[in-house]
Amino acid sequence: MIRLYHDWVPTKVDHEERRHQIAEAVVRIAASRGLQAASMREVAAEAGVSLRLVQYYFHTKQELLAWVLAYLGQQLGRRMTRAVAAQPASPRTFLYAALTALLPTDEESRRIVLAYAAHFTLTLTDPDQEPGLSYANALRDLVAERFGQARVNGDPSTKAAIALALVSGLQLSVLAGQHTGEEAVALLTSHLDEAFRTPGAA
Amino acid sequence: MIRLYHDWVPTKVDHEERRHQIAEAVVRIAASRGLQAASMREVAAEAGVSLRLVQYYFHTKQELLAWVLAYLGQQLGRRMTRAVAAQPASPRTFLYAALTALLPTDEESRRIVLAYAAHFTLTLTDPDQEPGLSYANALRDLVAERFGQARVNGDPSTKAAIALALVSGLQLSVLAGQHTGEEAVALLTSHLDEAFRTPGAA
DNA sequence: ACAGTCATGATACGGCTGTATCATGACTGG
DNA sequence: CCAGTCATGATACAGCCGTATCATGACTGT
Incomplete structure (x- = not known):
């Protein structure tokens, strides 16, 4: 049966903080090697997480960049x-x-x-x-x-x-x-x- | 026998003008879709020449971009x-x-x-x-x-x-x-x- | 006329890109 | 204790990238 009212507390990890961490990695790369060097894989490596993680928190690269800009x-x-x-x-x-x-x-x-x-x-x-x-x-x-x-x-x-x-x-x-x-x-x-x-x- | 002193007149096409034409294509692309959209193939297409031509006049992409900057x-x-x-x-x-x-x-x-x-x-x-x-x-x-x-x-x-x-x-x-x-x-x-x-x- | 260089075309290659898929622990509420 | 969601890992895929290679007309000086 489908839960229509799942009031989910994110639990476990703080998504906002993870995003912050990844965004910081983007900034470091952009400042040192240029934004064009900030591929998803490079960002993941710089942030010390797996590529999948970056995809998980920012579904697409556009979304990642938009978040970084706001940051x-x-x-x-x-x-x-x-x-x-x-x-x-x-x-x-x-x-x-x-x-x-x-x-x-x-x-x-x-x-x-x-x-x-x-x-x-x-x-x-x-x-x-x-x-x-x-x-x-x-x-x-x-x-x-x-x-x-x-x-x-x-x-x-x-x-x-x-x-x-x-x-x-x-x-x-x-x-x-x-x-x-x-x-x-x-x-x-x-x-x-x-x-x-x-x-x-x- | 190797010609040590070949005083070659470029003949045929004016290299400088071709480079000018290709550089203009780069500028158009950069101004409309951004410099990151200026791939060798896109530049060739925009300039109306073959990819090989772009490679011929600018051996590498770095060289092309440097020339465009000077231009x-x-x-x-x-x-x-x-x-x-x-x-x-x-x-x-x-x-x-x-x-x-x-x-x-x-x-x-x-x-x-x-x-x-x-x-x-x-x-x-x-x-x-x-x-x-x-x-x-x-x-x-x-x-x-x-x-x-x-x-x-x-x-x-x-x-x-x-x-x-x-x-x-x-x-x-x-x-x-x-x-x-x-x-x-x-x-x-x-x-x-x-x-x-x-x-x-x- | 012939050998050589210029100028151009077609195409191949390895690598990187963004994204998608499959799998699997960890923890949850009922 | 069990089903479901969260969170994460490993890996695959299609596409584009820059560059290199092979081929071939066109024109040159001798």
């Missing part, structure tokens, strides 16, 4: 939140902390941003690229709000878009080895200094 | 040069024209920048990523020189690095559909306006 976004978000929480709530210090947190300054952030960049490039040509957009727009609005709270002249929304695009560019320049993380932070600071300087305007 | 850089350079040549030599108009030319504003530039981005991401994790760097540094020096010629306050080199990182970020934001090409141009203009505004400084 990366969440990691970046946590990073930003933590950096912001340690700062006073002044709009200027908030923006400095929040945007700096997005730069690849240490090994962990470098891995995250690198994997994110690889994934981002893939989504540019796949016909289902929207998901990252809402996140980006929310971030833009958040930054714009703070720019508005500060009394900068000019459109806060414009300033926010510029600052975020600059952060993206700085991320890439660090990943490419053109700047160090510290240099990128310095450049971002320089830009924010100029953006916040209100020159004799009315 | 893209050259295309971007030509684009910038042309835009600059049409402008008066004022440092400000020069920078506006040069940097705007790098943004994906029409279909051609969109294809080029998209393919370039895909290739760039690949080089981030491959152990031979330097080639693009010298080009980037040369560009940075060029922009810094113009910033120096204009009488902006602050370090010209810093301003140049910021402007170029901003351009990279704007490129990506357009490719991701976050901004239109026109919006990106407006944002870049806004930034340059602010960078060139010399506020009551000595």
Whole structure:
């Protein structure tokens, strides 16, 4: 007889944690050898599990990659939140902390941003690229709000878009080895200094 | 008997033009379906030639991709040069024209920048990523020189690095559909306006 | 006219890919 | 204690990948 109401407690292993573990393996591979090297078998080996396990928790590769993308976004978000929480709530210090947190300054952030960049490039040509957009727009609005709270002249929304695009560019320049993380932070600071300087305007 | 001095005129077909034709096929594929879809067979089909031909002109896939990368850089350079040549030599108009030319504003530039981005991401994790760097540094020096010629306050080199990182970020934001090409141009203009505004400084 | 190289075609090969199938312990509720 | 689901392992399969090989016209300098 078929159980129509099986209220199953996952028991045994924590699926979320396993997925987390496998996703971390994907990130490590993507950051070291590139996302194109992240085959199902490689991921399984890197995570120390069998191929079947990866298939079990993520039925298809697309599903795995989507989960990894969400995982990366969440990691970046946590990073930003933590950096912001340690700062006073002044709009200027908030923006400095929040945007700096997005730069690849240490090994962990470098891995995250690198994997994110690889994934981002893939989504540019796949016909289902929207998901990252809402996140980006929310971030833009958040930054714009703070720019508005500060009394900068000019459109806060414009300033926010510029600052975020600059952060993206700085991320890439660090990943490419053109700047160090510290240099990128310095450049971002320089830009924010100029953006916040209100020159004799009315 | 072996000819030690065969001064062979390639005759028949122009190798350079064939390579150009095949490289264009790679760019089209990369821009529409992603660089990972650019297999040798797909490239051959897109270029309307046989697989053997692609192998003939580029012995290996690495060689093909390297050639495509150079081709893209050259295309971007030509684009910038042309835009600059049409402008008066004022440092400000020069920078506006040069940097705007790098943004994906029409279909051609969109294809080029998209393919370039895909290739760039690949080089981030491959152990031979330097080639693009010298080009980037040369560009940075060029922009810094113009910033120096204009009488902006602050370090010209810093301003140049910021402007170029901003351009990279704007490129990506357009490719991701976050901004239109026109919006990106407006944002870049806004930034340059602010960078060139010399506020009551000595 | 002939030998040699260029240019191109057809096809084969081993390897890796994502996914599916079969099997089997481990633990569950009834 | 037994039937069923969970969780995991081993392995198979079809397809595409990059590359290599064999073959063959077309044209060359001598």
